[in-house]
Amino acid sequence: MFKKIFFYFFILTISITVAQTPTDYLSADFHKERRAILRGKMTKNSMAVIFSNPIRNRANDVDYVFHQDPNFYYLTGFREPNAVLVVFSENQTDANGNTYNEILYVPKRDARFEMWNGKRLGVEGAKSALGFTMAKTSEEFATDAIDFKSFENVYIFKFSDDYRNSLGDNGEVYDLVTAFKDQSEYHKIKIEHPNVEYIHKAIANVPDAKLEEIAKGLSKNIDKYPELKEDTFIKAYISADTDALRKELKQKIKLNLNKRETNIDLKFLPTILAEMREVKTPEELKLLTKAIRISAVGQIEVMKAMKPNMSETEIQGIHEFVYKKYGAEYEGYPSIVGAGNNGCVLHYIENNKTKLGNDLVLMDLGAEYRGYTADVTRTIPANGKFSPEQKAIYELVLKAQDAGIRVCKPGNQFWQPGEQTKQVINEGLAALGIISAPSEKHTYFPHGTSHHIGLDVHDPGTYGAFRENMVITVEPGIYIPEGSPCDKKWWGIAVRIEDDILITKNGPVNLSAEAPRTVESIEKMMAKKSILNDFLLPDLD
Template sequence: MKNVIILIITVCVSFFVKAQEGLPTDYLSAEFHKSRRDALRKSMPNNSVAVFFANPVRNRANDVDFVYHQDPDFYYLTGYKEPHAVLVVFSENQTNSEGTVYNELIYVQEKNPQAEQWTGKRLGIEGAKNKLGFDLAFNGSDFNKSGVEYSKFDKVLFNNFNNDYRDSKRNQADLHSLIEQFKEQANYDENTLPDPIKSRIYEMIKATDIENSANVAQNIGRALEYYPDLKNDKVIIDYAQATDSNRRLELKQQIIKIEQETPKSNLDTQMLSQLMAGLRQIKTEEELVLLTKAVRISAMGQREIMKAMHPNMSEMEIQGIHEFVYKKYGSEYEGYPSIVGAGNNGCVLHYIENTKMQVNNELVLMDLGAEYHGYSADVTRTIPANGTFTNEQKIIYDLVYKAQEAGIAAAKVGNGFNAADAASRAVIHKGLIDLGIAETDKEARQYFPHGTSHYLGLDVHDPGLYGAFQPNMVITVEPGIYIPDGSNCDKKWWGIAVRIEDDILITKDGPVNLSAEAPRTSHEIETLMKEKSALDDFVLPTLD
């Protein structure tokens, strides 16, 4: 951790010096992105090629598009933030017709002064070389003559297409054209590809050691709820229902045999996501600097709203204060749609309407995260709008806090990924039963229906392999209790929703709470809410 702290201080000093010139300097370096491409290359099978496409431009309405956000894998490997681009990574060195040796290619948007006047400067070929560190960079219009013979590779790795991109017609190097060109070059036929969800589960089973197989079985159980077609696969069903590790090992061997007997194509739409998950689940020191800053910014947002909160506020105003703090600290975006739910609204796990005009004297659940240079935080606090917990609110809040403490303590190197969930859930289930809110574990689960942890990074739900905890993983620990109006319990508990979520760095010395600057105990929250807010005197004119 000492090296990480020194790096954070160095980058922060650099940021404030450069800020005086107008631009931040704490973006990931070209060397970082190159190191990630090298790491991917080492993990790829022999004689393979990986192809990545930039995210599509998505339309908001009419001639207005959503703010562009790069595909996290593409950004992780390149640092390129523009659309209509392709990255090709080879497992071994290649030689072109001119005798040039290379192991990667990037195709980018062509420079266009007229377009740049409307939508901003483009890096172009020279920018991709000089700023991103690529030796061989080309315009997207050259992709159709790349010269890559995909048929000669044992594996062509790519993520299958979601068909969520438009054909601009006028641009022959847009994402639509690039994908169509790749399909033709690689002899792509969607009908011959295996089912992606089933294949993903097969890969998850194969990649997980037997000691952690129970975690995979639990994940499969959840997948069956979302993808009913999986119930037609007997091996997957048997794996989910298996009660001992020996049976799961037998089923793992069955999957290997099934795949050996299936006709092979060199097009693989499954392996790449697993390779990237293996890389991205472990954060480098350079990543931890940015992720830690995103988390601390989010914690500051929680602190400021604790001081500013009053019963006459609207959910939207509360959201605005958080996001204002993010911008003050240089955060470009929110990592996901902000959740601000007062009272019963907090029982909707992903409530994003945020339209209640007064929060009154209710608990307010606030699940928000700043995105800083691509890295997203995910921090939740639940506070009483009037500054003081009622007796029932405090009982539920303190129970969730106790559960979170148990979950954080379980986030240790070597523990299985479900350790934090198991520890938190045991506390909440027992607590709800003791309070008479539930009679059984099954009944208690309906008041805590989500998982306790997920990975965090370039995605708020970052990819990972869900094996044992390793140093430099960052996860959330977020137990909650939600008792909607009309629940089968004493009415005094109705409308109480509490979630406490922190971002935890796994280290060899134990878990580190990166969001600890936002108070968590009920006493600390009530104490901070008594302090004066810088926003107390910020009063706008009334609009009739």
């Protein structure tokens, strides 16, 4: 009797908990439509096999908080580990005469597991909540023995190397991937080193007039890349002493790139998903815009709260507190808070400077809300007022950003904002005497200007022409580390301004404009009283 009472109490508790969870995730219809679009792009007699992310270990018996693979989530809405999605180009028929064109394999329900780790959807939940007509347990993926070899194309993503084998559980991603490799033609795949593949493609596409130039460039740099020295084609290409031989090798490399020894295709899914994900639907834009606005509010609250005696970690904490207050599940990427010279480290995440002093503080952070990630950067003076040098650099970056944003229009090329920002910055640095002329090579602006955002902070895309409903960043920066070859008064100044821009037929829309971005508006916001001013904790020393 006690066991029955405990079981019913446990189920009731789970039901109450579920009723209080967020309800504004993407709809099951959204994911179903994504799968239909993917299916429509697949060749006849083909299938796609897509695996969820694995659980990754943090230390000893503690794992990292699980985060679903964005492509898997995009196609399924499933947020749990140890699952597989199989999509078929045409209808299949099972032994009972049922037709289906997709299967979602998910972990089975287990009351004891759920007592420790929370409710899982299971097979029935995958059907009722996610809209799959055919769902099975993860363990059945191996025993179903799908005849992968009978399909013309089997589309997969390249596998990671960090799948853990915990033993005793046949439904882990490790086991699922192993089963697929054993039952398919995976062993026939020849996976080239990325650098080798890149050089092969470069040679295959280079105009004949530049064949010798490419060979000379390779010859000069090959010692830096051992993997290139081991490749037969590249070695032969460097050794070739006539254009006739180089042309012959170019053709052989082309044939090798297109050679098929297996029905497994590693290129289709990354290409198609990039095309699909780079343009956002209204449903996606609603969630992405909320993530961006949350991040902008975080910047505003920090502007009001910042004081010279604060630490980088404390500033990070205020941003992330705002995210949680709005119900954002995660940060979209490791938070960057760099004061002074720390801001010159592009991906600085230590955030361990204990006093901000009078430095500029570069804050590159983004909330992740229902899977969608913002990416917003502001740079502000810790003491509330820009010095003349800080102001000069800041306003130059802002001018460059404005120029970059202006060209974010349908039909323009993805590289155009970068071209505009670099031109403004080079001319401005020369005018300030930091470089001798706009044409001088330097490392004060060493990165690109734009990337897509969405389910990833660096969302996949084709990076061709802008299309309506893309959301991209525009993020120029100037970084002058201590010891730079310029007047010392500029040393330690780092400025990046990053906004999230929606491409529309009527011109660019700055979705993160809520966060002040001019010198005047930043200083005005920093003069306001913060609700955190009276939030004092006891001294522990």
